[in-house]
Amino acid sequence: MRAAIFSREGALISKRKEKVETRNKESITQQIVALTVTLCQQNKVEIENLVGIGIASTGPLDIEKGELVKPVNLPFDSVPLKEPIEEQLHIPTFLVNDCTGAVLGEKKFGAGKGIDNLVYVTIGTGIGGGAIVDANLLLGKDGDAVEIGHLTIDYEGRLKCGCGKRGHWEAYCSGKNIPNFVRMRSKEVGQKTLGKSMLHSKQGNGLPNLSSEALFDAAKRGDEFSFQLVNEIGLLNSIGFANVINAYDPSLITVGGTVTLMNERFILYPVKKHVKEYTVNRIPEIVVTPLGQDVGVYGAAAAAIEFTSP
Ligand SMILES: [Zn+2]
Numbered sequence: 001m002r003a004a005i006f007s008r009e010g011a012l013i014s015k016r017k018e019k020v021e022t023r024n025k026e027s028i029t030q031q032i033v034a035l036t037v038t039l040c041q042q043n044k045v046e047i048e049n050l051v052g053i054g055i056a057s058t059g060p061l062d063i064e065k066g067e068l069v070k071p072v073n074l075p076f077d078s079v080p081l082k083e084p085i086e087e088q089l090h091i092p093t094f095l096v097n098d099c100t101g102a103v104l105g106e107k108k109f110g111a112g113k114g115i116d117n118l119v120y121v122t123i124g125t126g127i128g129g130g131a132i133v134d135a136n137l138l139l140g141k142d143g144d145a146v147e148i149g150h151l152t153i154d155y156e157g158r159l160k161c162g163c164g165k166r167g168h169w170e171a172y173c174s175g176k177n178i179p180n181f182v183r184m185r186s187k188e189v190g191q192k193t194l195g196k197s198m199l200h201s202k203q204g205n206g207l208p209n210l211s212s213e214a215l216f217d218a219a220k221r222g223d224e225f226s227f228q229l230v231n232e233i234g235l236l237n238s239i240g241f242a243n244v245i246n247a248y249d250p251s252l253i254t255v256g257g258t259v260t261l262m263n264e265r266f267i268l269y270p271v272k273k274h275v276k277e278y279t280v281n282r283i284p285e286i287v288v289t290p291l292g293q294d295v296g297v298y299g300a301a302a303a304a305i306e307f308t309s310p
Contacts, residue, residue, distance in 0.1 A: 005043055005296040008051060010109060010305065012078045016045050029084045033093040037087060053093040054304030055081055056101030056296050058126065063143035064094040072126075072162050094307045097143055098122075101299025102289075103130030103254065104137060108302040110291045111254050119250040120289065121148065121241070123267060124257030126162070127170040130299075131248045137306070138248075146248075149174065153239045158184060169240040172234050175259045178212035185229055200306060216263045234270025241271050241286070242278030249281050256289040264288050 004015035016035060021027040032055065042049050066076070066082020085093045096104075102119035106112040112120075116135040122128050127149030129260045131138045138145040149165055149170035157166030159180055172181045185191075218226035244253065260267045268286060276283055291298050 001035070002166045002294070002297050003032070003039060004294070004301065004303075005039040005045065006301040010301065012294070012297070012301075015294070021075075022074060025074075025079045026084070028074075028079055029081060032081065032085060033088050038280070045115065047089060047091065050089075050091045052304035052308040053085060053091050054101065054265065054300035054302070055085075055093065056098040056300040056303060057081075057095065058128070059097045059144050061095060061097055061143045062126045063097075063139065064253075066093065068095075069142075069166055075307075084286060089116065092308055094303050095143075096299070096303045097128070097130065097146075098299065099128040099130035099146060100137065100143065100295055101130070101303045102291075102295045103132055103299070104302035104306055105291060105295055105300075106254050106289060107132055107297030110289055110295070111287055112252060115252050116250075117248070117250045117284075119244055119248050119253045119284075120145075120295070121244065121253060122257035122295075123173065123175075123237070123255065123259045123295070125174060125176045127174045127240070127257075131250070132260075133248055133250075143307060145159045148240065148244055151240060151243050153236055153243075155271045158216065169236070173240065174234050175212045175257075178215060178233065178259075179210035181233065182210055182215055182229055185232065191225055212259055216259075216266055219266065230266050231270060234266065235274055237267065238271045238274035239278050241275050245275065245281050245284060250284045253286045254282055255286065256291070256293075257294045258293075260288060261292060266303040 001021045002017050005013045016165055019286040021031045023046055057068055062069050062286055068079040070077060071079060082093045099120055099122055103118060106120050112118040118132045120130045129146040129148040131146045136280040149169045152167045154167040155168045160166050161168035161171035171177050215226050215229060272286060289295050
């Protein structure tokens, strides 16, 4: 959980990062309240002077109720946030999808200033997106308008996504699922060793301890099979980006997420090279977000500013 306090003009004053408390769903609310109180105290801000609290979280969401609904990475059916936080702190609180927030943050603080057609894409643990079309932020009926990680890129559905469906972009190219892609391709091409230099260590069960970082590192070191797989992931990413370009027709796409930020060239180069093979729309500029790992807190702040301003 990243938290930050911003000035009314939008300057980041101070930030904190903590492991999410998942003892029960109330503990998540309590942690947000405690972080808010701490940041205010440390920066000598009275809580009642806060304009708003913005929360940017992975979906699915119910933005009207201000709840997380069956969150993929938490063991709860729903996590109410808006109501319990407003009850305790008496400050207007807004929940948005993390990537919806990120695209707002990009427009207010990042590379998207003055741009009316803008998409943010994250390739990190998962894959997600946010879109502004004709200067309008796309939300959808539940706030899940741009769940691009669950666009189908493989109609054969060889890999299963964390959402339970098959063939989704995120099932192949996200940090969490790249190891599944590596295992699948190794089986398909009969590569038994998975490329020795790709592996950091063996787990107790004798299975290789694969991670997306291990794959990219091995490719950087020149391991041929790893390099081939990184290119295959790049090709799948370019299909995902092409779908985004065909659907939203942006003039700029900014890209973030840990996998992107740690492997900028490996992620962006194949996309720029191949995306035209799958698009009908004019290709937009595609850049790494200048907001880096903080794009989420900029997004939460942008959401609070956007939704509290008259
Ligand atoms: Zn999915």
